[in-house]
Amino acid sequence: MITPAQRKTRNPEQTRSDLLEAAYSEILESGFQAASLERILANTSVSKGALYHHFGTKRDLGLAVVEEVIAPQLAERWFAPFEEHDDPIISLSRILDDKIANASELVIRYGCPLNNLIQEMSPLDEEFRQGLQNILERWVEVMAIALAEGQRNQKVRTDLEPKEAALFIVAAIEGCVGLGKNAQSVEAYQRCLRQLQLYVQSLAF
Amino acid sequence: MITPAQRKTRNPEQTRSDLLEAAYSEILESGFQAASLERILANTSVSKGALYHHFGTKRDLGLAVVEEVIAPQLAERWFAPFEEHDDPIISLSRILDDKIANASELVIRYGCPLNNLIQEMSPLDEEFRQGLQNILERWVEVMAIALAEGQRNQKVRTDLEPKEAALFIVAAIEGCVGLGKNAQSVEAYQRCLRQLQLYVQSLAF
DNA sequence: TTGACAAGATACCGCTTGGTCGGTATCTTT
DNA sequence: AAAGATACCGACCAAGCGGTATCTTGTCAA
Numbered sequence: 287m288i289t290p291a292q293r294k295t296r297n298p299e300q301t302r303s304d305l306l307e308a309a310y311s312e313i314l315e316s317g318f319q320a321a322s323l324e325r326i327l328a329n330t331s332v333s334k335g336a337l338y339h340h341f342g343t344k345r346d347l348g349l350a351v352v353e354e355v356i357a358p359q360l361a362e363r364w365f366a367p368f369e370e371h372d373d374p375i376i377s378l379s380r381i382l383d384d385k386i387a388n389a390s391e392l393v394i395r396y397g398c399p400l401n402n403l404i405q406e407m408s409p410l411d412e413e414f415r416q417g418l419q420n421i422l423e424r425w426v427e428v429m430a431i432a433l434a435e436g437q438r439n440q441k442v443r444t445d446l447e448p449k450e451a452a453l454f455i456v457a458a459i460e461g462c463v464g465l466g467k468n469a470q471s472v473e474a475y476q477r478c479l480r481q482l483q484l485y486v487q488s489l490a491f
Numbered sequence: 492m493i494t495p496a497q498r499k500t501r502n503p504e505q506t507r508s509d510l511l512e513a514a515y516s517e518i519l520e521s522g523f524q525a526a527s528l529e530r531i532l533a534n535t536s537v538s539k540g541a542l543y544h545h546f547g548t549k550r551d552l553g554l555a556v557v558e559e560v561i562a563p564q565l566a567e568r569w570f571a572p573f574e575e576h577d578d579p580i581i582s583l584s585r586i587l588d589d590k591i592a593n594a595s596e597l598v599i600r601y602g603c604p605l606n607n608l609i610q611e612m613s614p615l616d617e618e619f620r621q622g623l624q625n626i627l628e629r630w631v632e633v634m635a636i637a638l639a640e641g642q643r644n645q646k647v648r649t650d651l652e653p654k655e656a657a658l659f660i661v662a663a664i665e666g667c668v669g670l671g672k673n674a675q676s677v678e679a680y681q682r683c684l685r686q687l688q689l690y691v692q693s694l695a696f
Numbered sequence: 697t698t699g700a701c702a703a704g705a706t707a708c709c710g711c712t713t714g715g716t717c718g719g720t721a722t723c724t725t726t
Numbered sequence: 727a728a729a730g731a732t733a734c735c736g737a738c739c740a741a742g743c744g745g746t747a748t749c750t751t752g753t754c755a756a
Binding site: 315316317319320395396397401402404405406408409410415418419422450451453454456457458459460461462464465467468469470474477478480481482485488 | 520521522524525600601602606607609610611613614615620623624627655656658659661662663664665666667669670672673674675679682683685686687690693
């Protein structure tokens with residue numbers, strides 16, 4: 287179905303989201319600093335004038351990608367599944383099962399968009415760092431809350447400190463992706479996540 | 492004491508190692524792609540002609556940094572300590588204690604040189620990836636051998652698969668550094684390593 | 697002492713980069 | 727229908743990039 291908005295010869299919102307999507311891909315492939323505006327424009331058939339109408343600088347575009355593309359994507363793939371069960375061990379274990387089963391060449395080739403930008407940008411640009419940090423903190427918090435509730439429900443060992451464990455789990459996930467990425471091996475990625483799963487299961491009450 | 496070699500007005504080996512050192516710093520701060528040869532030269536008072544006498548391309552310089560600076564540095568800081576004890580749990584725990592105690596702002600600011608290059612370069616340049624992979628594999632192997640020997644000495648749980656656990660531990664270490672780096676927080680880095688230490692200790696026989 | 701080669705210096709090149717700017721087309725408001 | 731704002735266009739720019747060519751200088755064996 288075509289809405290009236292889509293019939294217009296102009297569609298600023300579409301243009302904007304096209305740019306965000308293309309920028310996301312380009313950044314994923316090349317990193318932010320090496321991302322080429324020309325290449326992004328070539329992939330969107332948007333003009334440079336239009337780009338600079340929507341975004342003041344390349345940096346603004348990058349920050350928008352972090353907030354409007356990477357953050358929601360990560361929330362959907364890693365946060366949401368936590369709200370399904372009262373046992374976080376089961377939730378997390380299932381998430382890991384899913385990641386192991388659905389591990390694709392694409393994830394292995396380019397790694398985690400969040401982690402990529404952290405390593406590249408956090409020492410160089412404070413605003414970037416802050417944007418990425420917001421995502422990380424939400425991630426850790428969601429997991430910590432789930433673990434704490436698991437403790438109340440006697441699903442999780444009570445000697446565990448939820449915030450600390452959650453921090454570690456997020457770190458381990460990023461580490462697994464990073465190692466799989468460099469090995470260019472889906473199998474190495476899966477093996478690494480399996481070990482994380484064993485760790486997670488050792489947290490059960 | 493000044494050796495004759497140091498008195499010479501020319502010292503190609505010194506020039507070469509100066510370049511490697513400056514390139515290492517520049518890459519650590521900016522990443523490889525954004526590393527500027529001009530900046531490296533400015534920090535060494537070496538001429539461009541000299542640089543291109545020693546290294547064919549920027550890429551060659553980068554690969555040399557991986558093999559001749561990053562690899563030995565990592566070996567010294569993470570591999571060597573394993574040969575001191577027959578109990579890898581103790582070895583690893585002490586290494587982590589050391590890292591926690593000596594965690595510096597510098598490590599937190601720029602992260603792990605190996606991990607930085609992995610995230611940036613491994614999808615872009617196969618030779619880079621291979622150079623980094625060699626380091627990773629040596630690291631995992633040293634740790635796996637230590638764990639396996641620990642099993643024979645009844646220091647490590649026998650239900651553990653040394654290679655898998657070693658892979659996971661390396662992943663977790665890189666993850667901890669990465670998270671600390673983005674938080675720009677020595678404390679977060681330390682908390683993360685503490686959790687890894689707890690995991691390591693849970694592997695004891 | 698000299699010849700040959702390694703080491704280093706410097707001016708220069710083509711190319712890509714992010715960003716600008718004057719202008720045009722379309723949409724909204726009055 | 728006029729006017730004003732929003733969206734878009736594309737030629738252009740200065741700066742920085744990695745790399746090259748040509749030259750000079752230092753080193754050391756013969």
